[in-house]
Amino acid sequence: MxxxxxxxxxxxxxxxxxxxxxxxxxxxxxxxxxxxxxxxxxxxxxxxxxxxxxxxxxxxxxxxxxxxxxxxxxxxxxxxxxxxxxxxxxxxxxxxxxxxxxxxxxxxxxxxxxxxxxxxxxxxxxxxxxxxxxxxxxxxxxxxxxxxxxxxxxxxxxxxxxxxxxxxxxxxxxxxxxxxxxxxxxxxxxxxxxxxxxxxxxxxxxxxxxxxxxxxxxxxxxxxxxxxxxxxxxxxxxxxxxxxxxxxxxxxxxxxxxxxLGLISFFTAGEDEVKAWTIRKGASARSAAGEIHSDIERGFIKAELVHYDDFAATPDMKKLKEAGLVRLEGKEYVVRDGDIINFKFNV
Structure with a gap:
């Protein structure tokens, strides 16, 4: 954006x-x-x-x-x-x-x-x-x-x-x-x-x-x-x-x-890049995917996510999944400020 x-x-x-x-x-x-x-x-x-x-x-x-x-x-x-x-x-x-x-x-x-x-x-x-x-x-x-x-x-x-x-x-x-x-x-x-x-x-x-x-x-x-x-x-x-x-x-x-401006940030994180993405408050997961690439928006399947606060408290994805803090959300999910997201999609 x-x-x-x-x-x-x-x-x-x-x-x-x-x-x-x-x-x-x-x-x-x-x-x-x-x-x-x-x-x-x-x-x-x-x-x-x-x-x-x-x-x-x-x-x-x-x-x-x-x-x-x-x-x-x-x-x-x-x-x-x-x-x-x-x-x-x-x-x-x-x-x-x-x-x-x-x-x-x-x-x-x-x-x-x-x-x-x-x-x-x-x-x-x-x-x-x-x-x-x-x-x-x-x-x-x-x-x-x-x-x-x-x-x-x-x-x-x-x-x-x-x-x-x-x-x-x-x-x-x-x-x-x-x-x-x-x-x-x-x-x-x-x-x-x-x-x-x-x-x-x-x-x-x-x-x-x-x-x-x-x-x-x-x-x-x-x-x-x-x-x-x-x-x-x-x-x-x-x-x-x-x-x-x-x-x-x-x-x-x-x-x-x-x-x-009524904006929030969600994050993608990995060895290649850690990045803040800008979206409007109230934006859906599918809309957020479109900020990364239109192909991801079109082929959206699920958003795998954890909130930053949970991740900062326990920076271990395995433990976070065991605790039920890593979730799969659909296209209508309203993204929160601080969500760390990995999008699942078909090309």
Missing amino acids: NLSCGIIGKPFSGKSTLFALMTGEDGGGKFGPVRGMAKVSDSRIDYLSSLYHPKKTTYASVEFIDVPGVSGSETGENKMLEHVRNTESLLAVIGAFEEEDCDASLQGEIQGILDELLLNDLILTENRLEKIKHQRNPQEKDEFVLFSRLHEALEENRPLRSLDLKEDEQKAIKGFQFFTLKPLMFVINIHEEAIPRAEAIENRLREKLANDAHTGVIALSALIEEEIMQLPEEERPAFLEEMGIGEPATEKVIRSIYSL
């Missing part, structure tokens, strides 16, 4: 620094988007690799797209947003480097971004309604009713992700790639002295977004994160402890994006 996240924000907010830290690629393209892949760190993959010693270890990944920063007053803002229209999620970076960057100003910045994305969608729905309002085709009449509902929500300042859209409605509007349908993560780039207050900042800002389950907030210092990445790996834990940081915040950002 290919996943992408568009990074937006004003110039000098630190978004390109964050992009570089997450992907290892230089950000800040002046004239267009820059793309880079980020690994979704997973201690379960680390453990499986330590047991199997595979030739290859593959983590889940997210593609990040960094676009040139544009201030709200500048022309071209909508043009830059178009570079991230086809992403699955958005990450908005807000710079808060001064003590005077209080909750009120941060809430204002957040609201400004929410308003800009909502206005973009509102204009798109109005244009579509104008185009199809005189159509007599039954399908377009249904579309007019649906878009009228979308327009009503947007006029009431409600993002489209707040609507309970049916599966066929979601398919009908998928091609429009509405911004307010996408999960949205806010990253508050704070100054070093504010790091001890990072969690409190996050909690207060989350209260503002409490009615929107598909948004999140993380406070970090991109400057300190950059210093962490420049240290030898063996020196990083001591530095993190000294700064009062539980883990590199960039890893937390990547995992949070993964979670906001």
